[in-house]
Amino acid sequence: MRRFVLSLALLGLTLGFAVAAPVEISLAYPVAVDAPITAMLKGWAQDYMAQNPDVKVTLVFSGGYPDVKTAVQTAIQGGAKAPTLAVMLATDVYDLVNAKYVDSLDDLAAQAPGGEAFVKDFLPAYMGNSTYKGKLWSLPFQRSAVVLYYNADLLAKAGLKPPASWDQLGKDAQALTLDNGKTRWGIEIPTENPYWTFQPLAIGGGKNVYTDDVTVNFNSPEVIDAVQFYIDLSHKYMATPAGVQSSWGTSTQNFAAGKTAMIIHTTGSLAGILKGARFKVGVMAVPGKKPGSLASVTGGGNLYLTAGHSAAERKVAFSFAQFLLAPERVAQFSAATGYIPNRAAATSTSAYKAWLASVPQAADAVAALDAAGPELATQDLNGVKTIFNKYLQAAFNGTMSAKDAMDAAQREADKALDDYR
Amino acid sequence: MKRNRILPYLLVAPTLAFVAAFTLLPLGEVLVGSFFKQRLNIPKFQHPVFTGFGNFASLFGDPDFLQVLANTGIYLAVLIPLLLIAALGLAFLLENDIPGLGLFRLSAFHPAILPMVSAATIWMFFLTPGYGLWNQFLHLFGYTGPQNWVGNPALALVSLVLVAFWKNVGFLMLFFLAGLQNLDKSVVEAARLDGAGGLRLVTRIILPLIRRQTLFVTTTAFIGAFQTVDHLFVLTQGGPSGSSTLLLYYLWEVRFDRLDIGRANAVTVIMIAILLAFTVTNFLASERNEN
Numbered sequence: 001m002r003r004f005v006l007s008l009a010l011l012g013l014t015l016g017f018a019v020a021a022p023v024e025i026s027l028a029y030p031v032a033v034d035a036p037i038t039a040m041l042k043g044w045a046q047d048y049m050a051q052n053p054d055v056k057v058t059l060v061f062s063g064g065y066p067d068v069k070t071a072v073q074t075a076i077q078g079g080a081k082a083p084t085l086a087v088m089l090a091t092d093v094y095d096l097v098n099a100k101y102v103d104s105l106d107d108l109a110a111q112a113p114g115g116e117a118f119v120k121d122f123l124p125a126y127m128g129n130s131t132y133k134g135k136l137w138s139l140p141f142q143r144s145a146v147v148l149y150y151n152a153d154l155l156a157k158a159g160l161k162p163p164a165s166w167d168q169l170g171k172d173a174q175a176l177t178l179d180n181g182k183t184r185w186g187i188e189i190p191t192e193n194p195y196w197t198f199q200p201l202a203i204g205g206g207k208n209v210y211t212d213d214v215t216v217n218f219n220s221p222e223v224i225d226a227v228q229f230y231i232d233l234s235h236k237y238m239a240t241p242a243g244v245q246s247s248w249g250t251s252t253q254n255f256a257a258g259k260t261a262m263i264i265h266t267t268g269s270l271a272g273i274l275k276g277a278r279f280k281v282g283v284m285a286v287p288g289k290k291p292g293s294l295a296s297v298t299g300g301g302n303l304y305l306t307a308g309h310s311a312a313e314r315k316v317a318f319s320f321a322q323f324l325l326a327p328e329r330v331a332q333f334s335a336a337t338g339y340i341p342n343r344a345a346a347t348s349t350s351a352y353k354a355w356l357a358s359v360p361q362a363a364d365a366v367a368a369l370d371a372a373g374p375e376l377a378t379q380d381l382n383g384v385k386t387i388f389n390k391y392l393q394a395a396f397n398g399t400m401s402a403k404d405a406m407d408a409a410q411r412e413a414d415k416a417l418d419d420y421r
Numbered sequence: 422m423k424r425n426r427i428l429p430y431l432l433v434a435p436t437l438a439f440v441a442a443f444t445l446l447p448l449g450e451v452l453v454g455s456f457f458k459q460r461l462n463i464p465k466f467q468h469p470v471f472t473g474f475g476n477f478a479s480l481f482g483d484p485d486f487l488q489v490l491a492n493t494g495i496y497l498a499v500l501i502p503l504l505l506i507a508a509l510g511l512a513f514l515l516e517n518d519i520p521g522l523g524l525f526r527l528s529a530f531h532p533a534i535l536p537m538v539s540a541a542t543i544w545m546f547f548l549t550p551g552y553g554l555w556n557q558f559l560h561l562f563g564y565t566g567p568q569n570w571v572g573n574p575a576l577a578l579v580s581l582v583l584v585a586f587w588k589n590v591g592f593l594m595l596f597f598l599a600g601l602q603n604l605d606k607s608v609v610e611a612a613r614l615d616g617a618g619g620l621r622l623v624t625r626i627i628l629p630l631i632r633r634q635t636l637f638v639t640t641t642a643f644i645g646a647f648q649t650v651d652h653l654f655v656l657t658q659g660g661p662s663g664s665s666t667l668l669l670y671y672l673w674e675v676r677f678d679r680l681d682i683g684r685a686n687a688v689t690v691i692m693i694a695i696l697l698a699f700t701v702t703n704f705l706a707s708e709r710n711e712n
Contacts, residue, residue, distance in 0.1 A: 070677050099461040099680055192572060192660060244572035244661040245550055259551075380462060382678035386663075393661040397574055419463050 023316045025309075026058040028068045028083035030301065036336060041324075048323050055316050065089045065301060069096075072306050076101055082306040084317045087141050090129035090302040091377035094213055097132050098379070102304045104135040108318040118322055121343045125298055128374045132213075138302035139321055140342035142333070144268040145296045146200050147368045148287070151176075151261045152280040162284055165291040166204070166229050169262075173239030176261035186239030187262040188246040188254060189230065194392045195376055195385055196299060197264050201226035203373040204288030204295030209388070213379050214417045218388060219403070219410035225289070227395050227402040243397040252276075266299060267365040270338025274359065283361040285368035296372035300339065331355065340366055378413075379420040387412045448693070454686035461680035469683070476687035485663060486671070492578060493668045497646055500582050504642050505635070507590050512597035513623075533592035540588040541655035545571075548580055548656070571657045577665035584652045589645065593638050600634035601627070636707040643699055647692070668692055 027045075031038055038061060045057040060083050062068055068086050075082035088096065096102045109115040119136065126140035148169075150162060154176055163169035173186025189197050195209070202209050207222035217223055234242035252269050254260040256276030264286055265273075274281060285294035303325070305317055323329075327343065331351035334341045346352055356362050378384045391409035394400040400408070455476055457469035480486045515526050532540055547555040550568035559566075567573045570580040604627065612626045628635070650670040653659060659666035659674070666674075672692065676685035 066677075073677060073680075095462040095680065098464055098467075193658065241550070241568070243567075243569075245569040247550075247569070247572070250549055380679060382674070386674070386678070389660065390662045393572075393574075397572075397661060399574060399662070419460070419466070 022056040024056045025084040028060040028086040030064045031061040087301040094379045138304045141303040142339045143300040144266045150282040152282040163287045166289045170237040174237040177239045185260045188251040188260045189264045190248040191244045199297040200286035200295040208373045216413045219406040283364040285371040294371040296368045383416045451686045455690045459682040489671045508593035511594040530591040532588045537651035541652035544584045574664040577657045600631035
């Protein structure tokens with residue numbers, strides 16, 4: 001009898017817990033950006049849990065985008081639960097959907113209060129990678145664009161205006177190069193993973209490097225022209241280190257230290273650069289080939305809902321996404337990082353206005369978005385990227401001519417994409 | 422007393438179960454999987470389709486993979502002998518009683534306690550184009566060559582060898598040092614009395630006596646060099662243009678970047694075959710010397 005009562009009590013306890021157990025969700029975030037993002041996200045998670053006592057949010061911070069993606073993949077393949085929400089590259093959508101690593105958000109957006117208006121408020125330039133096969137898969141989270149940063153003091157001292165064409169960019173950079181680069185280079189473009197910072201050159205030359213998920217334009221005359229312009233920057237204008245030299249991290253340091261007069265980099269580095277630079281920093285879209293034309297390219301990460309979660313978890317995850325992407329928080333996030341606000345409503349918040357007032361360059365970074373084309377996004381994206389990077393670097397390093405390299409890149413990428421056609 | 426026939430099996434059972442579950446079973450799965458085409462990010466190849474030796478044929482017909490094999494071969498062929506010679510040399514030097522011995526031993530050994538990622542990060546600063554320590558150091562000798570080693574197709578692999586060498590030489594030295602310290606001093610003394618000195622003493626007496634350590638160090642160095650690609654992630658990401666991609670990094674790319682399960686299995690099989698061939702040859706060669 002005593003045993004019976006005991007088990008009954010135990011059963012009751014378990015049931016009681018089951019009813020009161022909070023819904024647990026987690027968010028995986030790639031933390032490799034130099035801004036106080038972790039503290040901010042932790043604060044927001046606390047705020048959300050305070051408003052929703054029946055929810056427990058765990059934040060999982062890992063190195064970079066590939067690490068988050070690998071974590072999601074391994075969890076799902078191993079039959080474990082992946083982090084409910086994950087910030088991964090916006091352009092990874094095809095691989096993620098095809099491999100069934102992520103869930104569509106359509107039903108959640110339809111059911112959540114204000115869900116559809118919320119989705120409609122995101123900037124169209126950033127929604128390009130969010131839909132596939134007619135479904136919504138991700139929400140723009142931390143989006144950026146590639147811009148030209150210039151040392152306005154140096155330009156003014158040399159009597160130069162910000163460049164308005166490729167030729168002028170080359171000449172300005174040449175004029176600002178000192179001592180064959182030993183004291184100062186005119187321009188640096190990171191080349192260790194070059195496809196992204198190269199894209200504004202291709203777009204500025206007249207054609208983006210891809211058209212849709214199965215069509216790349218690597219050997220179009222415009223793209224070859226852009227590769228040649230990059231080579232000319234070192235060989236004709238003598239204004240940048242020859243070959244694969246500039247790296248992602250050192251180029252911003254060199255720029256902030258005045259050792260490089262201009263760099264092509266992400267808007268995501270704005271806060272870091274402004275903190276380090278002791279001169280007036282100018283920000284603009286990258287000049288195109290034709291005088292007066294401008295070009296940029298979008299980039300950054302989106303918020304995905306991973307596959308394999310219960311209805312309750314999915315619902316809470318979407319509600320947490322809405323919370324994180326509320327206009328006020330989007331504006332705060334932009335101010336702290338330099339990432340461009342991803343929704344229209346954020347631009348009318350007081351946080352956004354305060355940011356523009358204190359950092360005038362922010363408006364220039366946002367304006368660059370008007371000239372932006374989409375970041376390379378194809379099926380088998382990593383395969384295609386590896387091919388493109390390989391031949392871009394071969395051309396930059398002079399082991400192949402621009403045309404031969406791009407012809408080879410086109411051939412290999414076409415072969416890789418054959419399976420999807 | 423009758424010997425218990427079951428007991429020995431019972432005693433090895435836990436180990437056997439462990440090895441079966443975590444080594445043999447996955448090995449079998451990989452071997453079987455290498456004969457199937459399966460790509461998670463291509464809808465029509467989501468489920469495995471038998472392809473015979475298709476994965477292997479496509480690998481050996483792919484110039485990129487052949488380059489990876491060549492890179493790995495060069496990396497090992499340069500790194501392992503360098504490591505062995507330098508570790509042995511250091512062990513000889515640091516076996517002697519010299520002033521400040523502890524400090525020297527510590528400085529030779531300290532990179533070994535760093536994780537590879539930290540070692541590679543330190544070297545990333547050393548190798549920074551322009552003002553990095555490495556370039557400054559080379560300037561002292563009149564070096565005017567390329568500044569960015571990790572971005573140069575001819576030097577990227579060399580910079581990986583540099584880091585792996587710096588990181589591992591102290592650790593391997595330790596085994597040689599232990600071997601030398603355990604040598605029967607009377608044998609060496611006797612050889613000296615017989616007139617053997619310098620190089621002859623080393624090649625004829627000492628090296629054969631520390632054969633076991635050498636076998637261990639060679640195998641460890643080889644497997645270690647195969648298994649460590651952390652510095653690649655930090656320094657070169659296999660570039661530029663694939664000139665520093667090593668086999669294990671390639672495997673990671675194929676499996677996680679391209680979601681090509683079949684090909685990843687085939688690469689794993691090739692890698693295990695190479696490791697097995699090396700270990701067995703090394704062991705046999707050493708045993709033959711024994712007899």
